[in-house]
Amino acid sequence: MENLNLGRHISGQFNTDLENVRNKVLQMGGLVEKQLADALNAIVKGDVELARQVVSTDRQVDALDVNIDEDVAQIIAKRQPAASDLRLMVSVTKIIVDLERIGDAAKKLARMIVKGDASQQQLLVRLEGMGRHVSQMLHDVLDAFARLDIETAVAVHREDAKVDLEHQGLFREMTTYMMEDPRSIPRVLEVISAVRSLERIGDRCQNIAEYIVYMVKGKIVRHISGEELEALVR
C-alpha cells in the first residue's frame, strides 16, 4: 500500500486540479462547521436571527456539494488518476455526502429555534455539551482530511463512543421529563429528535474518518472493528 503523494505529479495542472478539489472540500467543511457552531449558539442564546442565518447558509453548502462532484467527475475523466489520487477522488465524492447531511442536521436544529417556544429552548440548552463535542469531532476530522493525518482520523473515530453515551444520557433525561409531565411529550419528542441528529453527526464524522483512512492507507475500513482500526495506526 503506497502512501498519498500529492504534489508530486509531473503535470502541474493535475496538481492544481487536485488541490482545488481538496480546498473546496475544506471550504464546504468550514461552512458546515460554522453552521453547526452557529446553530448551537442560536440554541444557547435563543437567537432566532442567527438561527435563520444557519438555515440560509444551506444553499451555499448544497451548491458546493454539486460543484465538487462535477469537479471530481471531470478530473477522473480528463486526468485518469490512479492509486492514491483515485482514492482521493472516490473518497471526496463520499465525504461530501456526509458533510452535506451534517449541514442538514444543523439546519434542522436551527429551525427548532426559529419555530419553537421558550420552554422548548430551555430543554434544547441541555444539548449544548453533546453539540460542542460533535462540533469538535467535525473540526478534527476536517483537520485530519487537510493534513492526511490518519492518527487524528482514528482518534475521531474512537471519540464517537463517548457521544453515544451522551446520547443515551440525554435520552434518558428527556424520557423522565415526559413521564413526569405527559403534556410535555410532543415538545420533548422534538428535543429527542434533535439529540438523535447530534448523535448522527457523530456517526457521520466517523464515516469521514473511515474515508480518510481509505485515502491514505488504501484499505476499506467501513466494517472492521475499532481494534483493527487502531492497529492500522500503530
Added chain:
Amino acid sequence: MENLNLGRHISGQFNTDLENVRNKVLQMGGLVEKQLADALNAIVKGDVELARQVVSTDRQVDALDVNIDEDVAQIIAKRQPAASDLRLMVSVTKIIVDLERIGDAAKKLARMIVKGDASQQQLLVRLEGMGRHVSQMLHDVLDAFARLDIETAVAVHREDAKVDLEHQGLFREMTTYMMEDPRSIPRVLEVISAVRSLERIGDRCQNIAEYIVYMVKGKIVRHISGEELEALVR
C-alpha cells in the same frame, strides 16, 4: 447529454467488468430487499428466528459493499471510463452506501423483535403498512437501476412524500399512547425510533433515485425541486 450506452464498448472485457459491477449492486440490493421484507415478516409474526437471520445477513451485505467499492476503484484505474461509464461508477459507489444503511435499518428493526416483549411487538405491527410501502420503493428503485429507467426512478422519488405522511400519522398515534399511559413511554419511544428508521429508508430510496437520474441524464439532481425533477422525464 448523452445517454448510457452499456454494452457498446469495443473491449469485451470492459463490458464484462461493468456488467459484473451492476450485477453485484443488484445482488446487494436483493439481499437488502430480503432483509427488509424478512424484518417486516418477523415483526408481524413475532418470529424471533427469522429476525435473527436478518441480523446475520448483514455480514454478507457488508462484504458486498467493500467488494463493489474495490471493483469500482479497479475499473476506474484500469479502464479509465469516460462519460456515462464514469457516471455509472461514481453512482454505484454512492448507491451502495445507501443500500448498506437500509440493511442496517432492517437489522435494527429485527433486533427489536429479538429483544422486545409482546406488548412492544403489538405496537410494531402498526408499522407494517409503512414498511411494505418503503419495501416497494426499494424494489422499484432497484428495478429502475437494473433497467436504467428514470421514469420509475422519478416515480419512486415522488412516492416518498406519501411515506412522510405515514410517518407523521404513526408518530402522532404513538404520541397518544404515551400521553394516555406514561409508563409505556420507554417502550413506545423505541417504536417511534423504528418509525423514523422506516422514514429514512424512504429518504435513501430517494437518494438512489437521484443517483440513477444522474447516471442516465448526467445531471446532478440532489438539490433541485420535485417539479424540476419531473420536468426531466417529460
